[in-house]
Amino acid sequence: MTVVKAKAEYHSMKSQRRIGHALAYIALCILAIIFVFPIFWLLSCSLKTYESIFMYPPKLIQFPLQFINYPDALTYETFPFLTFILNSIKVTLVSVVGAVLSSSLVGYSFSRLKWRGRNATFMLVVLTMIIPAEVVITPLYLLYNKIGWIDTYLPMIVPYFCGKAFYVFMMRQAMMGIPIEMDESARMDGCTSLQTWWIIIMPQAKLALIAVGIMALQDQWNNYLEPLIYINSQMKQTISVGLTYFSGSYQTQWHLVYAAAVLVVMPILILFAFMQKYFIQGVVVSGVKG
């Protein structure tokens, strides 16, 4: 009797679970469609003619597909979009190198070297993570103006070489997890701190280095406020601000704006396709309890 009852209960539990899973699937599918739709729409608009973008009712896909929009966007006369992209690539790559190098050096100091005041200084690093960088844009602008950094990339790049607090935090957390015996034996073999950092710690912290690199890449590629403030010459502008030039002009060529937007988004998406793990890694570490 009790066995039958238990069995029935088990079966009802199982069917309940199945219903639960089905509901979860349905919810996920609906939400997934909603989430994907804007990206699909961006692609679709980038392949339309100027007129069909403003058609009402809007068409999901307009044939024939206007692949010509892409070369057109790159060679658009009024705004040198290709130059914007190249500028962004330049600034971003240099920033990534700076972020990886500086944050690993500083992270090494905060995780492997013992010095008086280390932990208090690290608390300061954590504290500065909470201060919005926007608080100092006005004085920074004035200071940069005094030393002639306006209309150069230095205000955007140099901070990346100075170990941004969040990247330092990430590197330190990652390096804390490397067994201390590794650098002890390196020391025994007569390695200096610098050698230990380069030979022992850097290879061990590879995952975190890539994660920091990707975050720096995303941050700088996305950077909008700083180029908007610091860059005056159009030829020096980066893509985030460049895109808004495109869309803010008198007769906006919207089909080209969308093609350009796709070109801006694509590098990150392609990189994500190859390095999913590292993207997620960065986010996961940032979720570590403070």
Place this chain on the structure above:
Amino acid sequence: MKSSVARRSMTKRERKELREGLIFASPWIIGFLCFLLVPLVYSIYISLTNYNFLNTPKFIGIANYQKMLFKDPMIWHSLRITLIYALVSVPLQMIFAFILALLLNMPLKGVTIFRTIFYVPSLVVVVASSLLWRQMLNTDFGIINYILSLVGIPKVHWLANTGSIITSLVIIHLWGCGRAIIINLSGMQGIPTQLYEAAEIDGASKFRQVFAITIPMLTPTIFLNLLTGMIGAFKSFAMVNVLTQGGPNNASKFYMLYLFENAFKNYRMGYASAMSWLLFLIVAILTLMIFKSSNSWVHYSGGVDS
């Protein structure tokens, strides 16, 4: 005497260690001094002057602060809409990201594909996504109004007034909540499975388990999301600026937009610096409040990881 000898003999090694530690940490220390501390102090000075980029700064005491607090209604307007936006968007995003993470944490087939799908929008460059949404939200030919019209909802003027603009921003913000989802998800996967097994044996329903186990165990993550979300909401700039440029008629003039306008369009550097300090103060108070409250609701389980 003895102790001083001991101290000196220690200092020698210690000093070497200290020097080395500081050398390795020097990039951050230099950055901290040059890009944060000096500008912060400098901005106190500027905020007490009438500097407008052309004149030599003249000391005017606390006049900027007085004007800001008592004579400039735009400050309060911009603070109000920024605060409303923060109060609506942050909790909504946290709840939404939590529920999605719950779903994505279920042992479903193909769940990794869903995880990717929900993460991808957060990768879209902010300016590109703002331009895209600006077109999708267009009153006359936007796809969103078209879809709504299919189910009989009349045209919505999405970017016409403060309320509808904040609604639009919240929607866009929800769409880009991939990071928050992944943070929640990783937090959930750190919860020991024994807890759920024990609850299962006690006959607790899945629904009850969420409230009895998942949420309490996830409070450190929720705390972090709350903190970064709040600060992020107060710094909102790029998306609003591309979407509406603060308009129409200042309806979406968020605090950072007004600050930017003062500093880099009107070159009222003194006034903008005073505004920066107000922003700093508000963020500091909010952070302190969240930290203080965390004692009573954030649950740190000892030893799981630190």
